[in-house]
Amino acid sequence: MNFPILSSITFLPLIGAFFIFLTRSEKNQSDKNSIYLSLFTSFTNFFLVLFLWYSFDPTTYDFQFVEETTWISGFIKFKFGIDGISILFILLTAFITPICIISCINSIKSRLKEFLIAILVLETFMIGVFCSLDLVIFYLFFEAGLIPMFLIIGIWGGARKVYSAFKFFLFTLLGSVLMLVAIIAIYWITGTTDVVDIYEIKIPKEFQYLLWLAFFSSFAVKLPMWPVHTWLPDAHVEAPTAGSVILAAILLKMGGYGFLRFSLGMFPLASEYFVPLIFALSVIAIIYTSLVALMQDDMKKLIAYSSVAHMGFVTMGIFTFNKQGIEGSMIQMLSHGLISAALFLCVGVLYDRTHSRLIKSYGGLVHILPKYSFVFMIFALGTLGLPGTSGFVGEFLVLVGTFKVNFLVAIIGSLGVILSAAYMLWLYKRVIFGKLEKVELKKIKDINLSESGILFVLAALVIFFGFYPDPFLETMRVSVDNLINNYNLEINRSIALK
Numbered sequence: 001m002n003f004p005i006l007s008s009i010t011f012l013p014l015i016g017a018f019f020i021f022l023t024r025s026e027k028n029q030s031d032k033n034s035i036y037l038s039l040f041t042s043f044t045n046f047f048l049v050l051f052l053w054y055s056f057d058p059t060t061y062d063f064q065f066v067e068e069t070t071w072i073s074g075f076i077k078f079k080f081g082i083d084g085i086s087i088l089f090i091l092l093t094a095f096i097t098p099i100c101i102i103s104c105i106n107s108i109k110s111r112l113k114e115f116l117i118a119i120l121v122l123e124t125f126m127i128g129v130f131c132s133l134d135l136v137i138f139y140l141f142f143e144a145g146l147i148p149m150f151l152i153i154g155i156w157g158g159a160r161k162v163y164s165a166f167k168f169f170l171f172t173l174l175g176s177v178l179m180l181v182a183i184i185a186i187y188w189i190t191g192t193t194d195v196v197d198i199y200e201i202k203i204p205k206e207f208q209y210l211l212w213l214a215f216f217s218s219f220a221v222k223l224p225m226w227p228v229h230t231w232l233p234d235a236h237v238e239a240p241t242a243g244s245v246i247l248a249a250i251l252l253k254m255g256g257y258g259f260l261r262f263s264l265g266m267f268p269l270a271s272e273y274f275v276p277l278i279f280a281l282s283v284i285a286i287i288y289t290s291l292v293a294l295m296q297d298d299m300k301k302l303i304a305y306s307s308v309a310h311m312g313f314v315t316m317g318i319f320t321f322n323k324q325g326i327e328g329s330m331i332q333m334l335s336h337g338l339i340s341a342a343l344f345l346c347v348g349v350l351y352d353r354t355h356s357r358l359i360k361s362y363g364g365l366v367h368i369l370p371k372y373s374f375v376f377m378i379f380a381l382g383t384l385g386l387p388g389t390s391g392f393v394g395e396f397l398v399l400v401g402t403f404k405v406n407f408l409v410a411i412i413g414s415l416g417v418i419l420s421a422a423y424m425l426w427l428y429k430r431v432i433f434g435k436l437e438k439v440e441l442k443k444i445k446d447i448n449l450s451e452s453g454i455l456f457v458l459a460a461l462v463i464f465f466g467f468y469p470d471p472f473l474e475t476m477r478v479s480v481d482n483l484i485n486n487y488n489l490e491i492n493r494s495i496a497l498k
Contacts, residue, residue: 004067005055006080009048009094010127016041017120020113031112035105038116042098042123049094056087058475061482063133063196072136075187077194079133084479086130088330088472089250089257092337093130096249097123099454103345104242106450107352108156115156119242122148126250130257135183135193139176142218142254146172149243149251157238164231164238171231175221182214186266198266199486205269205494212270215262223255225315226285229308236304237357241348244300248307248340253333256314260326264318264483268490271319278319283412285312290419294426299347299357302427303340306383309416310336316413317398321487325401326480331469332394335382335462339391342379342458346372349451350431353444359427364436369446373432375455380428382462384421389466 016037023033056064063081071078082090100119108115125148128141146169154165187193190201203211221228232252236244264271286309293305310332317329349372351357366373382389385396395417402410436442447455465472 005048005052006065006067006082006131009045009052009090010080010124010131012045012048013041013097013120013123013127017117017124020117020120023113034113034116035101038101038120039098041120042094042101045123046094046098049091052082053087053091053475056082056084056475058084058478061478066133075192076136077134078137079194080131081133081196082131084476085260085330085483086257088334088475089130089253090127092253092334093123093126093250096246096337096341099341099345099458100242100245102450102454103245103348104240107241107348111155115152115240115242118148118152119246122152122246126254129254133195135186135195135198138195139180139183142258143173143176145251145254149247152243152246153235153239156240156243159238160234161238164234167231168235171221171224171228175228176218178214179218182211185211185214195261195265202490203266208267208270209273212263212267212274215258215267216274219255219258219263220281221255222258223252223311223315224308225255225281225311226288226308229285229289232308233301233304236307236344237298237300241344241351244344244348245341248303248344249337252307252311253337256311256318256329256333259315259318260329260483264321264487268487269494271487272321272491275319278315279406279409282312282316282319283409285309286316286413286416287419290416290423293423294419296423297359299350299359299427299431300344302359302423303343303347306420306423307336307340309420310340310383312416313395313398313413316409317394317401320398320401320405321484322401322404323480323484324397324404326484327473327476328394328397328399328401330394330476330480331390331465331472332398334472335390335394335465338458338462338465339379339382339389342375342455342462343383345451345455345458346376346379349447354440359430361438362431362441363434363438364432365441366432367436368442368444371452372447372455375447375459376432377428378459378462380424382466384424385417387466388463390462390469392466393469 020034020037063083066081068077068079104115122145125141125145132138132141150165150169153168154161189207190198224232289305289308293302296302314329314332317325347357382391385391399410399414
């Protein structure tokens with residue numbers, strides 16, 4: 001294919017944002033034009049990504065649709081390419097963005113035009129992260145995404161929006177400073193920042209450990225892992241609904257993607273060495289943040305802490321270095337992208353009607369919101385990993401892969417499944433069941449047409465991929481096998497040299 005499809009899907013949202021910027025300034029007309037342009041841009045991009053997925057060859061591990069041009073001083077390449085791992089994250093990004101746009105139309109009361117611009121610019125940066133095959137280009141996209149997200153939280157957020165926005169920005173920026181130093185060091189060691197060339201050159205063992213820690217500092221904050229997770233609950237609570245959706249569904253996944261693409265791909269020996277650290281932090285995240293979730297009285301905070309616990313399963317599976325663990329981590333990230341987005345949308349539905357996120361403000365909603373109660377139930381069951389939902393597939397594969405390498409870690413991690421059932425069922429019971437005693441709740445209406453459309457589509461996907469995850473598994477399988485084979489070859493070569 002000669003058509004530069006990766007550049008097109010990356011920069012089309014940016015072009016759309018530019019045209020929205022040029023729309024007329026009369027408030028009502030400007031908002032309508034902005035909405036139509038943003039919906040057209042995001043849906044066009046989604047269909048382009050679907051075409052990309054259809055054209056993708058899952059039988060090869062080579063990077064496909066590669067675009068390459070010399071950029072700065074001849075040594076930094078603007079290089080794009082995708083494999084079976086990155087294309088799924090691009091698909092998730094392109095799917096979630098129009099959902100965010102539809103959900104914000106009624107909930108964002110001021111500066112809607114600017115909000116839509118921020119969402120589309122953020123989509124460009126997120127897709128750029130998953131397409132990049134040069135470390136410098138990856139870093140630029142990775143860091144640039146902080147700016148629109150910072151504005152989304154800081155301008156359209158809640159009462160503590162400025163504090164939460166700066167906390168989000170500083171945590172993620174400072175975590176990435178060491179990664180920039182490591183990228184410079186990699187160029188000094190290998191003479192290139194091309195990811196594919198670095199895979200082939202093999203970074204010497206004596207450099208891998210420090211470089212791994214530098215990249216780890218960035219990905220651990222972005223994911224986030226315990227104990228650098230504290231920015232996430234604040235960011236989620238204060239962000240508008242669409243901001244929380246895009247933060248949970250996609251931005252967190254950049255950390256997991258980074259571990260797969262760079263930590264395992266470029267530093268296999270260091271990855272093997274730091275497995276005990278990753279397993280320890282993962283099980284602490286799963287157990288500790290699940291217990292913290294049980295104590296929350298704010299629905300958004302509860303879902304935010306559950307995200308940290310679920311990302312603990314992701315890191316645990318990635319560092320098993322086996323097929324079930326890594327494929328399970330991928331499915332877990334994709335499933336979490338759907339379910340967490342849906343849960344934050346469900347909270348947004350209630351907040352738009354009552355302006356409260358507190359669990360104690362609700363109760364007995366099943367009597368007046370039957371459709372809402374039904375879809376909320378599906379997402380709650382998906383979060384706790386009920387068989388038949390996509391959440392079960394990811395957690396099951398991760399635990400199978402972990403049992404193969406560390407029985408104790410798998411047993412402790414399994415407790416997280418029980419705890420997730422505890423906090424999600426408790427949340428559902430307090431919000432949905434019981435008597436409808438609060439007078440103000442009797443006036444609220446069930447989900448409207450646009451809300452129903454979004455939530456029922458997400459519910460259908462959660463159930464579909466729970467029963468039939470093969471479309472995801474077949475896309476990633478060869479690339480995951482290649483990642484594991486390269487890791488094993490490097491480990492065996494290191495053992496032979498000893």
